[in-house]
Amino acid sequence: MLKHDLHLHTTYSDGVRTPKEVAERALELGLEQIAISDHDSNSGVNEAIEASRGSNLEIIPSIEVGTTEIIHGKKYTDTEFLGYKSDIERMATFSLPVRKQRRQFVQDYIDTLNRINREGKLREFNDNLNQFSNDEAQGDAYMIRDGIQTIKLKDVLEDKFRRRLRDEEAESLANKVALVSYDFISYALDNFLEHPERLQRIHPKRRGYLLKDALVAWTPTSPDEYTLTHEKAIKGILDCNGIPVLAHPARNKKFLEKKWMGEKDSSKLNPEEWVKELVRHGLQGIELYFYSGNGFSKEEEVKANTYFANLADKYRLITTFGSDCHGQKDDAGELIGKFQPDYMTERFERSRL
Numbered sequence: 001m002l003k004h005d006l007h008l009h010t011t012y013s014d015g016v017r018t019p020k021e022v023a024e025r026a027l028e029l030g031l032e033q034i035a036i037s038d039h040d041s042n043s044g045v046n047e048a049i050e051a052s053r054g055s056n057l058e059i060i061p062s063i064e065v066g067t068t069e070i071i072h073g074k075k076y077t078d079t080e081f082l083g084y085k086s087d088i089e090r091m092a093t094f095s096l097p098v099r100k101q102r103r104q105f106v107q108d109y110i111d112t113l114n115r116i117n118r119e120g121k122l123r124e125f126n127d128n129l130n131q132f133s134n135d136e137a138q139g140d141a142y143m144i145r146d147g148i149q150t151i152k153l154k155d156v157l158e159d160k161f162r163r164r165l166r167d168e169e170a171e172s173l174a175n176k177v178a179l180v181s182y183d184f185i186s187y188a189l190d191n192f193l194e195h196p197e198r199l200q201r202i203h204p205k206r207r208g209y210l211l212k213d214a215l216v217a218w219t220p221t222s223p224d225e226y227t228l229t230h231e232k233a234i235k236g237i238l239d240c241n242g243i244p245v246l247a248h249p250a251r252n253k254k255f256l257e258k259k260w261m262g263e264k265d266s267s268k269l270n271p272e273e274w275v276k277e278l279v280r281h282g283l284q285g286i287e288l289y290f291y292s293g294n295g296f297s298k299e300e301e302v303k304a305n306t307y308f309a310n311l312a313d314k315y316r317l318i319t320t321f322g323s324d325c326h327g328q329k330d331d332a333g334e335l336i337g338k339f340q341p342d343y344m345t346e347r348f349e350r351s352r353l
Contacts, residue, residue, distance in 0.1 A: 004033035004352060005337045006060065007082065007247070007287065007322020011161055012044035013064075013178040016327035018161070019044035022336070023051040023059065029337045033352060035060035037082055037322070040098045042091050043176035060353050061088055063095060064247060065233045071255045071269065078252045081233045082287060082320070084353055086242030092176075094236045098227060099178050103153070106179045109212075110151050112219045113188065117148055129214040145194040151187075159187040185211050231281045238282050243353075245285035245320055246278060250296070250304035260307035261300060275311050285318035286311065288347075290339035294324055302343050309347060321351055 009015030010022050017025065019036060022044075026034045034057065036045045042063045049059045063083045069076055083091060116125045126143040154170040160183050165173065188211060228236065237244040249271070250260065257268045275286070286308050291301035312319045325335035341348060 003029070003031045003337060003340070004321070005031060005323050005325065005339065006033070006035040006062070006084070006320045006351075006353065007037045007064075007289075007324045008034055008336060009038055009064075009324070009326045010036060010044040010048070012041045012176065013038035014180045014182065014326055019047035020051040022327070023048045023057060025336055027052065027055055027057050031337045032056060033058045033060060035062040035082070035084060035320075035322070035353070037062040037064045039064050039080075039178045039180070040066055040095045040102065041176060041178040042083075042086065042088055042095070045088055060084055061086060061091075063091055063237075063242075065095065065228060065237065066098065067228045067230050067233045069230050072267070074255070076252075076255050078254055079230055080247040081230075081237060081283075082245040082247050082285075082322075083237035083240065083242040084245060084285075084320070086237060086240040090240040091237075091242065094240055095178075096175065099175060101227065102179045103174055105181060106156065106184050107153060108219050109181060109184045109215050110153060110156070112215055113144070113148075113192075114150055116218060117144075117150075122146060125214065125218065128217060129211065131214075143194040144188070144192045148192050156184050156187045159183075159190065181212055185215075230278060234278065234281045234283055243284050243318070244282060245287055245318070246275070246283055247287045247322075248289040248291070248294075248324065249275075249286060249308050250289070250291060250300070251294075260303040271307075272311060275308075275315065279315050279317070283317065285320055287320050287322055288341070288344070288351075289321075290323040290335060293335045293338060302341075305341065305344065309344065319347060319351055320353065321348055 008022055010017055010019045012019065015038065022034070022036065036048050036059065038044055040063065042061060045059065045061045052059055063086060065081045065083055066077065067079045067081070069079060116122060122144055129143065153174055154165060154167065157170050157173050158165050161173070234244045255269055256271050256274065257263050257265050259271050288305045288309060291304055292298045309319055321339055323335040323337065323339040
């Protein structure tokens with residue numbers, strides 16, 4: 001059986017492994033095909049290809065394109081599309097505007113903390129910060145220490161890629177990587193805390209959000225993190241000669257009826273009607289996803305994947321399988337290559353791209 005994982009992230013978005021490290025780990029696990037599917041960036045694909053050269057590991061160029069859509073009067077940024085086998089250079093150009101907005105989003109946080117420090121308002125900011133964290137930490141959780149130096153985007157990139165960067169290299173990387181707010185939050189948590197040991201009182205997944213919440217309150221304005229509608233994302237992938245595939249559809253349950261669980265809610269979209277609309281825009285596939293490795297129950301994973309596999313068959317769409325591994329270990333353990341569903345083995349075996 002072909003062992004593959006068609007949804008993996010690297011340091012070029014919010015993964016913790018470099019593309020080289022992802023390829024090396026895939027080889028260690030005996031995988032034969034993987035897709036580097038970073039958020040809004042395909043800059044890690046060539047590095048992974050180079051790292052796997054001479055082996056039997058096939059690297060599929062991919063990207064995970066984020067969207068913003070207004071549904072029933074509300075804005076949702078949950079829907080993402082995988083763009084498999086897209087032309088690398090054309091996709092890099094198509095996704096550049098979103099990466100620039102992501103860069104500005106992080107730069108806003110940098111500018112905010114620099115301004116707070118420059119204007120001597122750290123004590124006031126720390127009071128505000130601990131309003132967010134006091135209850136969870138059972139007392140003052142953490143404070144930004146006095147005397148921090150002016151922060152540059154280059155500092156954040158060096159922390160993210162775990163190496164020193166020349167100025168021109170940092171500038172080039174800043175346009176290739178899809179930065180996320182947590183890149184700066186992680187850098188701040190590692191470098192600027194007065195009492196880092198107090199963070200142990202707060203659940204790891206909450207630590208960064210608390211600092212982010214405090215920074216947002218001090219940041220005047222920030223651009224939207226995503227700017228593409230569903231239709232524009234699909235069209236962009238097609239224009240780059242790629243295969244547009246709907247990523248982890250059941251994670252859109254904020255606006256979708258959970259038909260796979262028997263839910264009826266007329267205030268939400270019918271998933272089949274939604275998929276039909278996406279097909280009219282040019283959708284060519286649906287991802288079957290490792291939901292139980294990403295916060296869902298095993299029961300819901302089986303029901304969701306079975307439901308969307310049936311929709312894929314009905315509308316003649318391909319199906320792909322992905323773990324969405326970001327490199328870290330969580331309650332489900334290491335995710336890369338782990339999603340090999342025993343409830344649809346035959347489909348898994350014929351899902352190679």
